[in-house]
Amino acid sequence: MKYFKLKKNLFFLLILILAIILRFYRLGSLPPSLYSDEIDQGYNAYSILMTGKDEHGAFLPIALRSFGDWKPPLPTYLMIPSIGLLGLTEEAVRIPSAICGVLSVVLTYLLALEMITSVYARKKIALLSAFFITISPWHVLQSRSAMLVIVSLLFVQLGVWLFIKGVKKGHLTFLFSALCFGLSFYAYYAMRVITPAIIFFLVAAYRNSFFKSRKRIFSFLSIMIIVLLPLFLAFLHEPDVVFGRAKTVSVFYDRGVKLRQWELMTQDGIEGSTLITRFFHNNVYLYSRSILQRYFSHFDPYYLVLKGDGAYPFGIPQMGILYVADTLFLFGGVYFYIKKKQSLLLLGWIFISVIPASLTFLTPSSNRTFTAIFGYMILVSFGVWIFTKKISLRILPIAILLLVYISNFLFFMRAYYLLLPKNYAQWWNYGWKEIVNYVKENESKYDNVIVSHADGMPYVYFLFYESYDPSDFQKNAVKTYIADQFGFEHVEGFNKYIFRNDANWTEIKDELLPNSLYVVPADQAMNENDFIYASHFPDGKVAFKVFETK
């Protein structure tokens, strides 16, 4: 009871309870459906649990080949216990992310205590940081979905915290930080750039303590090498294990820059000097500018607060990834953070987190820059703390502050808990579960089940919701391993299922197979009403239609 008498511990406990509620409530049905990446990880976890191999037959893979995007495996391995206990369900897939989300809140508090120095109210700022990250729409969204990044954030936070603790106190914890940093490489692609940079910053910040003992440096490096050795060996065998889809999402893959260069060079004309043309329209300038533009697009307040991520399912309807109030205090927080000469590690953390995303052409991206959220929330907390100090805790300004945050929070709750499942279910590939269940009940009557071209890798939904035997799929699935223009590899079929990734319904219906069931996205068969079954989005619109042939 003495523990609970301490106000700060009580507040922290309340924050934790709020974090658990926000992350676990209706976890299976909100977001309204498992996205293809989530369901693929879930099925691969099931496959590894049952057979020791992933869907492609790789034994305990260092990277999951998945759809040809070579997903880092750690989040999938973390799903194995929950899938073992709960089976192939939405909750089982998402529980590890939710747990990581709650632990991330705890680590935010602990890290803030370590990183904010020479400020007497650092415990208050740490509590505020934990609170703001708990209610952050960005953090809640990622904690409630299995999109890899919440796991990577947790391991980086853990690594940094253990590093700082260990360097200060000379504990064994320092070596565990090497383990966490090494494991973060297996959590998300971007960590292969972010983690080394953060380690560099940490070593620079704590160089006096770090370089004190050669034994410590040697142990740290040894653990990192041991943990990363499997990845390196896998890379030698298959480079895509490290790079994943980097080639096809890279800014250098985007033809926009090249086309613009060609246009400008053409306008310079044949009579123009080659030297001058090269001086002005060279790749270095054009790509550097493009990368810089993409880099700073992540700090655009319009994107952060109002628009959010344009790529489903990383968006929240009608809002961005931060609250309006967050932006005000963020700028104030940055200003006072620099003015009070705090550790540059935090600012470095934010700036590093954005680098991998700026090398892709799909920007701004909230998913790829998720690691930055920690830095943002600390700075927001700093800003709020300075504000409360300046107004000397007068009631009216505090009341206005609370009112602004409560209204922002309620707006988010409405957008996420009410609008998203009802009106934006298609963002999450909603509808497959119902269709698969229907097909499961009726497929025995047909020779073939054919799915026309549809978003979201339909084959994996059939595998998941039918709890399809992994060893059968590994042996008998038909896969070409030829990537499409986006770098994705498709499955042609397994058992009696055929996936027409190359054709939509208007092309297929001219050559139908007899005694077959056809699953068609509704937008491909809008005017056709001779279907035998239709699944619906929560707003009532038709998601899929099922046709049969005799």
Next chain:
Amino acid sequence: MPHPEVLYERFITASAGCFNIITLFFLSLHLFKNRRIASLTAWIYASIPWVIEQSRIVSHVQNIQFITLFLLLLGLLIKNKFVKSIYLFLFSMITLFLFSLFIPLHLLPVSVYIQNVFNIFSPESLFFHNNAIWHSEFKEFGLIYSTLLPFFLIGIFYTISQYKKALILFLPFLFTIIANPSYPSFKEVFLFLPFLSTICAIGLHRLNTGAGRLHLLLLTTCVLFIGYEISQFLHFYFIHFPYQLQNNLPNINEIF
């Protein structure tokens, strides 16, 4: 060859453009009491793509810019504090009235004000892609050069900490921009450029006052990059801009 009347009007705008640079220099000198900041402000303003472009065509915003900067400078030169306050108050009222003749001011929803503030301070709009729309717009450059970005950030920090009063003078310009329902589809965003030049100049000045070889190296590198980017703009303006303008000519209904 343009009509003599057009040439005459362009001459007036070009003259206003030149006087704007001089006026801005003296305005900065008076505000910051620092010749270097004043020189840098004037130099940055003179080299901004949009300023160069607007100085070479018939441009009402260039003329408005001259009137407002000149009247502002006159007001700041008044020594008597009471008379100065009255003058500045009247100046703000007249400016708003003049603006309301050209720029319809509406009471907009709060969300639109917020959106407009975010837009004008977005890195995209400031440094990479000027999203104000006018007949001869060019999207290849922001309101200011991208190489000025680090100076802008440093300048914002020091302006807030040391030159808060100077910020207040630019608020009417900011307000007329964000209060306009047509934003960003209007040229009056141009009036914000002296403020941006000043911020960058403060940042450049602060970097210049640092000691050591690293500072010198950083500064030299930045200046070289700024020079390169200015040359990029000049090449674009004289070689590629005519192509763009030619494609746009059917849509232009005013003399320029």
